[in-house]
Amino acid sequence: MTSQYRIDAQKGIDSPRLQASLHGLQDRFGKGAMALWAGMDDKDMRKRVKKSRMKNFEHLDILLAELAQNVRARGGNVYFAKTAQDAIDYTLEVARKNEVKRVVKGKSMLSMEIDIDPALADAGIEVVETDLGEYIIQLAGEKPSHIIAPCIHMNRNQIGELFAEKLGIDYTNDPPALTLAARKALREKLLSADMGLTGCNLACAETGHISLVSNEGNIRMATTMPQVHVALMGMERIVATLEEHRETVQLLTRGAALQKLSTYVSFLGGPSSANDPDGPKEFHLVIIDNGRSKILADPEFREILACIRCGACLNICPVYGRIGGHAYNSPYCGPIGAVITPLLDGINKHADLCKGETLCGACKDICPVQIDLPRMLAALRHKLAYGSDRWNTRQHNPAEAYAFTLWRLLVTRSFLYRPFLKIGRFFQRPFVNKNKMIRKMAGIGSGWTDGRDLPPLAKRTFTELWIEKYSKNRTTQPAVPEEEK
Amino acid sequence: MSGKTVSLFIQCLVDTMFPETGEAMITVFDRLGIPYEYPIGQTCCGQPAFNSGYQRDAAAAAKHFIELFEEAEVIVCPSGSCVYMVRHHYPELFAGDPSMQSRALAIGAKTFEFTQYLVDELGIIDVGAEFPGSVTYHDSCHLSRGLGIAEQPRTLLKNVRGLELIEMKDSDTCCGFGGTFSVNYPEISVAMADEKIDNILDTKADTVTGCDISCLMNILGRISRRGEDVRVLHIAQVLAGGKGGKVDRGEKA
Numbered sequence: 001m002t003s004q005y006r007i008d009a010q011k012g013i014d015s016p017r018l019q020a021s022l023h024g025l026q027d028r029f030g031k032g033a034m035a036l037w038a039g040m041d042d043k044d045m046r047k048r049v050k051k052s053r054m055k056n057f058e059h060l061d062i063l064l065a066e067l068a069q070n071v072r073a074r075g076g077n078v079y080f081a082k083t084a085q086d087a088i089d090y091t092l093e094v095a096r097k098n099e100v101k102r103v104v105k106g107k108s109m110l111s112m113e114i115d116i117d118p119a120l121a122d123a124g125i126e127v128v129e130t131d132l133g134e135y136i137i138q139l140a141g142e143k144p145s146h147i148i149a150p151c152i153h154m155n156r157n158q159i160g161e162l163f164a165e166k167l168g169i170d171y172t173n174d175p176p177a178l179t180l181a182a183r184k185a186l187r188e189k190l191l192s193a194d195m196g197l198t199g200c201n202l203a204c205a206e207t208g209h210i211s212l213v214s215n216e217g218n219i220r221m222a223t224t225m226p227q228v229h230v231a232l233m234g235m236e237r238i239v240a241t242l243e244e245h246r247e248t249v250q251l252l253t254r255g256a257a258l259q260k261l262s263t264y265v266s267f268l269g270g271p272s273s274a275n276d277p278d279g280p281k282e283f284h285l286v287i288i289d290n291g292r293s294k295i296l297a298d299p300e301f302r303e304i305l306a307c308i309r310c311g312a313c314l315n316i317c318p319v320y321g322r323i324g325g326h327a328y329n330s331p332y333c334g335p336i337g338a339v340i341t342p343l344l345d346g347i348n349k350h351a352d353l354c355k356g357e358t359l360c361g362a363c364k365d366i367c368p369v370q371i372d373l374p375r376m377l378a379a380l381r382h383k384l385a386y387g388s389d390r391w392n393t394r395q396h397n398p399a400e401a402y403a404f405t406l407w408r409l410l411v412t413r414s415f416l417y418r419p420f421l422k423i424g425r426f427f428q429r430p431f432v433n434k435n436k437m438i439r440k441m442a443g444i445g446s447g448w449t450d451g452r453d454l455p456p457l458a459k460r461t462f463t464e465l466w467i468e469k470y471s472k473n474r475t476t477q478p479a480v481p482e483e484e485k
Numbered sequence: 486m487s488g489k490t491v492s493l494f495i496q497c498l499v500d501t502m503f504p505e506t507g508e509a510m511i512t513v514f515d516r517l518g519i520p521y522e523y524p525i526g527q528t529c530c531g532q533p534a535f536n537s538g539y540q541r542d543a544a545a546a547a548k549h550f551i552e553l554f555e556e557a558e559v560i561v562c563p564s565g566s567c568v569y570m571v572r573h574h575y576p577e578l579f580a581g582d583p584s585m586q587s588r589a590l591a592i593g594a595k596t597f598e599f600t601q602y603l604v605d606e607l608g609i610i611d612v613g614a615e616f617p618g619s620v621t622y623h624d625s626c627h628l629s630r631g632l633g634i635a636e637q638p639r640t641l642l643k644n645v646r647g648l649e650l651i652e653m654k655d656s657d658t659c660c661g662f663g664g665t666f667s668v669n670y671p672e673i674s675v676a677m678a679d680e681k682i683d684n685i686l687d688t689k690a691d692t693v694t695g696c697d698i699s700c701l702m703n704i705l706g707r708i709s710r711r712g713e714d715v716r717v718l719h720i721a722q723v724l725a726g727g728k729g730g731k732v733d734r735g736e737k738a
Contacts, residue, residue: 006672013676318659322676356670358663358677359536360626381538404534408542411497411528412549421501437709447668451675452706455502462495462504466523470511 005352008327018153018324025152030316032258033366049251050369052244053306057296063205063238064287070208074270076283080235084114084290091116091197091230092123094284098228100125100194106212106219107131108199109147109309110232112331113344114290116197127197128189130218132182139166145325145333147311148256153324186218196222196280200233201252202308203285204245209269210285211245213253213262220266229280231268233287236296236305248308251368255310291344298390300379304339306369311336313363313373319356328353335363335373339380347383347393354380418463425457432456488607491521492557494571494596496564497529498698499719506698509725510563510599513612517603521561524553532570535578536664544578548585551575551592559606560596563721565628565697568598573631598628599721600696604637611644616726619649621690623681623704624657625697638696638720645723651688655680662703678707685715692716694723 012018037046056063068078081087095103103125105111120127129138133150137143140162144150151159160173169181198219200210210231212219223229239245253259272279295301314320314334325333330341330350338357342350359374367373384396385404395401410417431438437453440446448454460468491514499506514521531546550571554560562568575589603609622639629635635657642650661667661677668674681704685693691714695701698719705717 006670009670010672013672318661318677318680319673322673322680355537356666356673358626358659358661358666358674360659360663361630362626362659365630378536378538381536382540383538385538386541400537401539404537404539404542407529407534408539408545411531411546414526414528417528435709437706439710444668447671448706450671451710452678452703453709454706455702457501458504460504462500462507463523463525463527465504465508467525471523 003352004329005327005356008329009323009356012153012324012327013322015153015324017155017158019322021152021155022321022324025146025149026315026321029258029312030366033255033312033315033368036254036258037366037368045247046251046368046370049244049247050306050371052239053248053308053369054303056238056240056244057236057302057305060235060238060296063240064235066205067203067208067238068285068287070205071269071283071285074208075273076208076270076285078285078287081286081288081290084288087114087232087286087288087290088116088119090284090286091232092119094228094230094282095120095123095125095195098194098282100228102126102128102189102193103195103197104190104193104222104226105129105131105134106196106198106214106222107134107150108197108232109144109331110199110234110288111197112144114232114288116232128186128193130186130190130216130222131214132179132216132218135182135186136162139163143326144331146314147309147332147334147336148314149311153326190218190221190225193222193226195228195230196224196226197230198223198232200231200237200285202245202248203233203238204240204242205238206241207267207269209267211249212266212268213249213256213264214266215257215259215263217264220264223266223268224279227280228282228284229268230284230286233285235287235289235292237308252308252310255308255312255366255368295343301339301343301376303371304336304343304373304376306371307336307340307367308369309336310368312366312368316362316366317357318360318362319358335377336371339373339376342380343391347380347388347391348396351384351396354384418461421457421461425459428456488520489558491519491559491561491602492554493521493523494530494554494560494562494567495523495527496562496567496698498702499563500527502702503698503719506563506719506721509719509721510561512725513603513614513721516613517607517609519607524557526553530567530570531578532566532574533664535570535574536666540578543574547571547575547578547589551585551588554592554596555588557595559602560592561599561602562596563599563696563698563719565598565625565632565634566699568596568601569627569631571596598632598634598696600638600641601632601634604640610640612641612724614648614724614726615646616723617647618692619651619688619690620692620694620723621651621653621685621688622656622720623653623660623685623693623695623700625695625700626657626659628696629657634696641724642694642720645726648723649690651690653684653688653690653693655684658684660700660703662700664699667703674703675707678703679711682708682711682713682715686713690715692718692723694718694720696720 129135136151145153156173164171203210253262320334338353363373383393387395441449531543535543572593579585660681661674
């Protein structure tokens with residue numbers, strides 16, 4: 001049976017609109033980021049930031065305690081949520097106490113990971129996305145298909161039609177006119193909201209701030225206009241010092257949008273006070289685990305927590321570039337999604353994400369913090385191959401495992417391997433076409449021949465040719481004696 | 486030229502499906518006077534199992550390889566991804582076994598990709614080949630990103646008489662092969678191959694070449710199905726061109 005991943009991948013491949021968008025995206029931002037890294041004066045910066053990210057994980061508990069202490073000292077509230085549900089319950093309680101009717105959101109992938117919007121809606125609260133891309137997605141009733149550019153799968157004509165229908169404006173596909181229409185609609189929401197709900201790009205333990213980067217200014221309004229600001233933070237998004245913060249945020253904005261710095265960087269760390277009258281009356285920082293501790297505890301996968309969610313890996317991945325983000329069926333798509341989604345939400349459940357890449361390594365090259373995503377994809381496949389108690393993973397494909405056992409038997413015994421090739425050569429005969437290619441195979445082989453021809457096994461293997469033609473008059477090393485192992 | 490005797494590490498796909506690539510390598514070595522031998526018991530380096538997660542099975546193949554090639558002076562392979570497997574993944578596979586791991590590291594240190602060996606180890610930049618026609622070069626992933634080999638094959642190609650090298654767009658973007666990925670996710674794999682082939686066709690070159698037969702098999706298979714008019718040749722076949730050269734397979738598909 002064809003998996004949902006493959007079905008959705010095919011949909012992406014078949015969409016000329018998506019293909020055009022993704023080509024544009026990757027040509028500009030993927031190549032742009034690679035050029036930026038190549039041209040950076042400070043060649044060690046990426047390595048340094050990666051090192052600091054990994055070092056911080058060694059005493060994450062202490063850093064998080066320091067952060068919490070500093071936020072609380074400024075009058076903010078800090079809540080440690082073990083699960084998604086804990087985070088939702090806490091936020092709902094804050095909303096209830098403050099009689100919140102309308103929530104404006106800053107762009108937050110974590111809010112999608114914990115799926116908080118339906119819970120807010122169930123509580124009778126209106127939820128409005130204020131990031132332009134996310135707002136468009138919300139109006140369209142769709143899901144984001146890119147971590148940074150959520151509506152990359154839509155073009156301006158579609159957005160024009162959507163705005164005409166949902167915002168009651170005259171149809172236009174002029175981006176400035178559309179942006180202005182969104183701005184007008186969003187202003188009203190921002191000015192009348194009771195709560196701002198955002199993510200957290202980075203938190204700084206030393207100063208007790210969180211920071212949010214944006215280019216639209218919506219984050220600044222969403223965090224200062226409403227009476228209450230709730231920030232959702234993945235527990236790994238912490239830096240120790242402001243100096244570390246400076247470097248990390250520079251890599252984030254470069255990786256995400258080729259910017260030395262985003263238009264806005266907001267530092268937030270508590271409610272307004274007499275000395276600092278701007279800001280909300282209440283500030284809540286929700287530090288969310290939701291499976292991260294388990295990743296932290298496994299040396300094989302800890303590295304994935306160094307991710308700063310810039311989305312650069314999506315901008316270069318040739319698989320993402322063909323299939324788009326929806327096939328991943330997760331808030332996190334592309335190479336980062338293919339690793340983090342199985343770890344957070346189940347390796348068996350997301351087996352296609354573990355296996356559905358070529359391990360080409362482009363993601364590792366572009367990653368601002370040089371995360372070895374291909375290594376972890378292979379490690380995830382290892383869990384699927386044999387099962388893993390630690391990750392509560394069962395063997396994914398017993399037939400495949402059996403095939404590799406057979407393969408192992410053959411490749412470690414050339415006295416079996418060679419006759420096996422001869423048998424294959426005999427049985428392939430009826431399938432070899434006039435152009436010396438195999439055009440149709442059954443079973444697993446159809447995966448190849450449905451779209452490609454396959455060259456047949458050669459009449460003589462190189463080994464046979466060597467023995468016949470080349471080994472004469474040559475001191476050939478004798479074959480290692482084959483014994484049963 | 487004398488010096489170290491090369492132990493030919495012939496990738497399983499070359500051995501079984503593209504032996505002319507191995508023969509072309511021999512032609513080049515003969516022309517340059519490079520001594521070589523061929524350990525007969527070789528099969529597969531284990532990469533398909535490793536990339537699919539079957540590390541125990543891959544380790545068994547790795548052990549077989551190490552035992553067979555342990556005494557080699559130098560090991561040369563016409564495949565970047567197999568060399569990457571031996572150099573980088575063999576030591577990982579034996580992380581819990583220090584004695585096997587040191588044997589793996591020793592093997593890795595003397596294993597080279599074909600063009601890398603010629604250019605970096607022997608300092609050869611002209612193999613004395615002739616190849617009339619225009620050629621575009623595909624950078625395979627484990628070769629270019631993994632081993633950092635991109636200039637060596639280009640240097641050799643540029644010094645082939647009669648050969649015009651035309652760069653394609655995104656030459657270092659994956660062709661979509663990916664081992665078992667190509668049969669498990671054929672729609673994605675073929676879409677990626679199409680992207681690659683479109684870029685090849687845009688160059689108007691009459692031949693596409695590269696250092697990994699697995700990628701070339703994927704490109705060839707799709708080119709053949711689409712009925713495009715481009716030859717697909719392993720770089721050894723291009724470099725074997727000229728007197729005594731043997732460039733047979735890969736006739737226009």
